Amino acid sequence: MAADVAVTDLPLTEVLSGTLPGRLEKELGLRTVGELLDHTPRRWVERGELTPIAALPWDSEVTVVAVVESVSTRQMRSRGGFIVDVTVADPSVAGVPGASLSMAFFNGHDARRRLAPGVTAMFQGKTTEYRGRITLNNPDFALLDDDVAPGEVDVRPVPIYRSTGKLPSWTVRSALQRVLETVDLDRIPEVLTPEIRAMTAADLDLDAPLPGTAQAYRDLHAPDDVADTGPARTALALREALVVQAALAWRRSRERAVPAVPRPPRAGGxxxxxxxxxxxxxxxxxxxxxxxxxxxxxxxxxxxxxxxxxxxxxxxxxxxxxxxxxxxxxxxxxxxxxxxxxxxxxxxxxxxxxxxxxxxxxxxxxxxxxxxxxxxxxxxxxxxxxxxxxxxxxxxxxxxxxxxxxxxxxxxxxxxxxxxxxxxxxxxxxxxxxxxxxxxxxxxxxxxxxxxxxxxxxxxxxxxxxxxxxxxxxxxxxxxEGLPSGRQPVTTHVARMAHGPRVIGRVWELIAEHVAAGHQAFVVCPRIDPDDADPGHANVTEMAPRLEALPALAAARPGGARIGVVHGRMDQAEQDTAMQAFARGETDVLVATTVVEVGVDVPNATVMAVLDADDFGLSTLHQLRGRVGRGPGASVCLLATRLPDGHASLRRLEVLEQTQDGLRIAQEDLAHRGVGDVLGAQQSGLASGLRHVDVIADAPLIGLAADAVARIMAAGEGLSAHPALAAEVTRWEGEHLIAADYLEKG
The missing domain is CATH 3.40.50.300 (P-loop containing nucleotide triphosphate hydrolases)
Known part of the structure; x- marks a missing residue:
């Protein structure tokens, strides 16, 4: 082990043998000890705790912990070989529908040899449907007691990791156990000083100071008790937040050290x-x-x-x-x-x-x-x-x-x-x-x-x-803060098309009423062209002629409502022509994609219909809604959706009905889609790369880290007085180094 290489930067090829390092890199993108240590378990299973089989999702990769109930073998009829049928269950809810799960192992020599009634095991595979019931075909499996020495009883929780069909959870667990046994984690630079850990425990009202980094990793991947995993995760999240806040503070101080030419206001300019x-x-x-x-x-x-x-x-x-x-x-x-x-x-x-x-x-x-x-x-x-x-x-x-x-x-x-x-x-x-x-x-x-x-x-x-x-x-x-004078609140309604054709008919009638009153309308579609996979999805190409043929719009003004079209595949001149015609009032209804999300200011536009609104994020819908309500007229935004009553995504759309508070809308969007999705690929390069910090749930930790870094920077010596933190910031900067042509890729 090279002395000048940070423990977390050690390649897994130097710690793990055989094909395992290559599999970890190919399946999960893990190449170093640090990346593997930061591969956090999804959950921990107590010995004796079984998976609620009735709650398993359909058509999903799952890890199931259950007791084998029966094992039988039958010959295949159409070709040579045999099938091992295994039924697993949670005995505590025996007899309840959905409490058992059937599996089929084709030529399952290993299953026939190792699985027997009463054995507790983990099974991993993709759920499918067979005769109306959920099942697993050829799942990977591991007996929970396989890693326990003869004569010993292991009562420690079992971590369940994010995995793939070719790399089951217990293989990841095995790799981590090897790292914990062979790598000296105490060599990891300790960013969490005793003062910071004690202060955090006091601020968060914890019973004891947080563990150090090395112990936190041990408690995360090999806990003696599930209760140990909470403080461990908190410690690792705080450590990550400290490094990020210190790196950003260092960038701020470095930027402020560069001189700028003063540009004061000039009278008469x-x-x-x-x-x-x-x-x-x-x-x-x-x-x-x-x-x-x-x-x-x-x-x-x-x-x-x-x-x-x-x-x-x-x-x-x-x-x-x-x-x-x-x-x-x-x-x-x-x-x-x-x-x-x-x-x-x-x-x-x-x-x-x-x-x-x-x-x-x-x-x-x-x-x-x-x-x-x-x-x-x-x-x-x-x-x-x-x-x-x-x-x-x-x-x-x-x-x-x-x-x-x-x-x-x-x-x-x-x-x-x-x-x-x-x-x-x-x-x-x-x-x-x-x-x-x-x-x-x-x-x-x-x-x-x-x-x-x-x-x-x-x-x-x-x-x-x-x-x-x-x-x-x-x-x-x-x-x-505040809105310019003249901006009007926009009334928002969710148009539930599942309630019958009358709903979308009323959307078109309302648009026709606004056009008849001399106003203009937006109709926003999620797609430009029809989609063979979902022919019912709203698209600009089909929607424009459909609106021209609607009797309500034909009667809205002499000669019928004038329909315009704009989308991102039109060349710039065509887009400009369409936008300017709408701004001048030469078009009554503009059928568009989200190219109208920003920059369009038409005070006479008083109604917007967003079709298949559930295709968009809340922040995008909030932006689109901002295109109306810019003049003195009362404005309305209609969010049309085909979702049935009770669908979870309807709740998101109802938020827009209830509020125009952008902060609440952004919080709902972040909670539903995650920071990476909301902020976009480039913006989330930092946020989505965080391994332990959840920027919503860990808001108190982020604040504590920011305060701690502010005190460090205010002391006057910068990061030089904290060499461990400085070293981690240098590593963080290295991970976020930018190529010279980065801007051009934007």
Whole structure:
């Protein structure tokens, strides 16, 4: 065992023999001692505790602990060989329907030899149906007493691990037992100091201090009592939270050490001119956040801030005012969106807000430093260019030239806008419309590629504090509260199509009533084209002509309701044409996919129907709902679903009926889908990689870890006074190292 290799970094090939290391890597992706130790048991079975067979799910991989009730052998009729029929049960509920389970072993020599009535064993396989009853065919099995020495009685709980059909739980257990026996776990750097463990026990009202890391791993994988596993899991979760919080704090301190060019507000510049031309008054929240951002941009250290606000809170306007402040001060700003569709929508939104203050290339570009005051035009103005991969070569070349020369003060594009292929004269501020897809590693890559640049990440989904600390811990948090004047609450109803055809008929009637009253409607589908696997699923291609043929919509206005279509497979020009026609009132009903989720501002749109709404996450539905209610008219959102009464997913949709509180909606979404699903693949690179921390359930632990790290950093010596924690942070940073082209992959 190499002395300079951390215990947890040891390859399993150095600890385990034979084919087992290769199987663990292939089936579970486990390559090192640390990864195997962090493979937490799903549950622990007490000796004598049996599986509730009646509760087994259908068509699922299961691990069953049961007593063998009978074993019999019969010959196969169609070919040579034999079948061993085994019935297992929980004797304590004998005679109750569903308390027993039949299994069939084809040519099961091992089953015939080792299984006998009265034996307790674990069986693993996939449940199937046979003659209306659940069964297992050819399951793997292990006798619970196989690992007990003759004459001994083992009363310790048995850990059950996440496994696969080719790698049963007891094989994983065997590998872990070998690691516990041969590896010196006490060499693992101890991050949990006695003070931290005692403080945590006091704050969480525990009976005793938490175990150290080595003992926690032992208690997790080979507990003497199931009660030992709780403190063990808590200790490992706290350790992980400490390392993550320390790594993010170190990133914050490292970023603050890089100097930035101060960009103070300028009297008579673009920002003041924008405020003067707005047809409404800024909300108190927008003014407060604007002052906070303005002060940070005027400092000599780069801003790193998360701007969190609910749907419709006015984040785009707040960000635009910050961008214009840096342009006023001679810098440039980039607004980054996750997709080209959203980038184009943001570009249109900025041009609409700025009016004559913006040049988009068609009217000629104003200068950044001079603000165009000497080019014959009245008042300040600057270039606002769009840079996307699908642009025509000439348009892209012109936009890039304007950025490189400094003629354009603001650029809008995807993450590729911040890559080495795009040159800015003086990039001062990067605003990222996070949309759950711009992760902590991408932010680090952005900072490394653009040292000293101010960073503002906008999140449209309110996020619980524990999630924000863990996933956005490298950023300071600002919450934009309140809604702009004129925004109306949106009444939401779940349209249960299982109650009969009258339900969806009423949806179309309601849309027709709004169109007849001079308003407009969105109809959102989860798919663009029909799906052969589910022909009943709503899709844009079939829905548009269907709506045109509906009598209610045909009678809604002279000549019938005008139906428009927009989806992500249309080219940019087609999407722009469809969106602009809807915004100008030339289209009554826009049939769309989620390309309308953000950036569409049509005050005259007062009704939205989301078809097969259960296909979407709650946060997405909340975003979609925010497209209506933007004008003075009463607005409604109809969530159509084919789910039957009693289906678990109906509960999620009912949350939207009951509240417009984005934080509660986000919490429900996180609880149902998990952080990784909600925040997206890039964003969840950190969150989904956490092995012990549950960012929702472990909110108190995350807070304790953040407080402990804050005290360490405030002491003035940083992590140098805590070498074990520093070593683990270095390892964590190594695991999250970013390739140079990471941003381009966004």
């Amino acid at each position: 673009l920002r003041e001119s924008l405020d003067a031309r707005l047809p409404f008054t800024l909300t108190a929240g927008q003014r407060r956040v604007g002052e906070e951002l303005a002060a940070e941009l005027a400092r000599e250290r780069p801003m790193s801030r998360l701007l969190q606000g609910d749907v419709g809170a006015g984040k785009t306007l707040v960000a635009l005012r910050a961008m214009l402040q840096v342009v006023d001060a001679g810098g440039q700003a980039a607004l980054v969106a996750p997709t080209e569709v959203l980038a184009a929508q943001h570009h249109r939104a900025l041009l609409r807000l700025m009016g004559p203050l913006a040049d988009d290339g068609a009217r000629g570009l104003g200068g950044v430093g001079t603000l165009g005051l000497d080019d014959g035009r009245e008042g300040p103005h600057t270039g606002v260019v769009l840079v996307t991969g699908s642009q025509r070569v000439a348009a892209r070349r012109e936009a890039l030239l304007a950025l490189a020369s400094g003629e354009a003060g603001i650029a809008v594009g995807t993450h590729a806008l911040l890559s080495d292929t795009v040159g800015f004269a003086e990039l001062a501020l990067a605003v990222v419309d996070e949309q759950h897809r711009f992760g902590v590693d991408q932010r680090e890559a952005l900072r490394r590629a653009n040292p000293g640049t101010h960073l503002l990440v906008m999140s449209a989904t309110p996020i619980p504090r524990s999630v924000a600390m863990t996933v956005f811990g490298d950023l300071d948090l600002t919450v934009l």
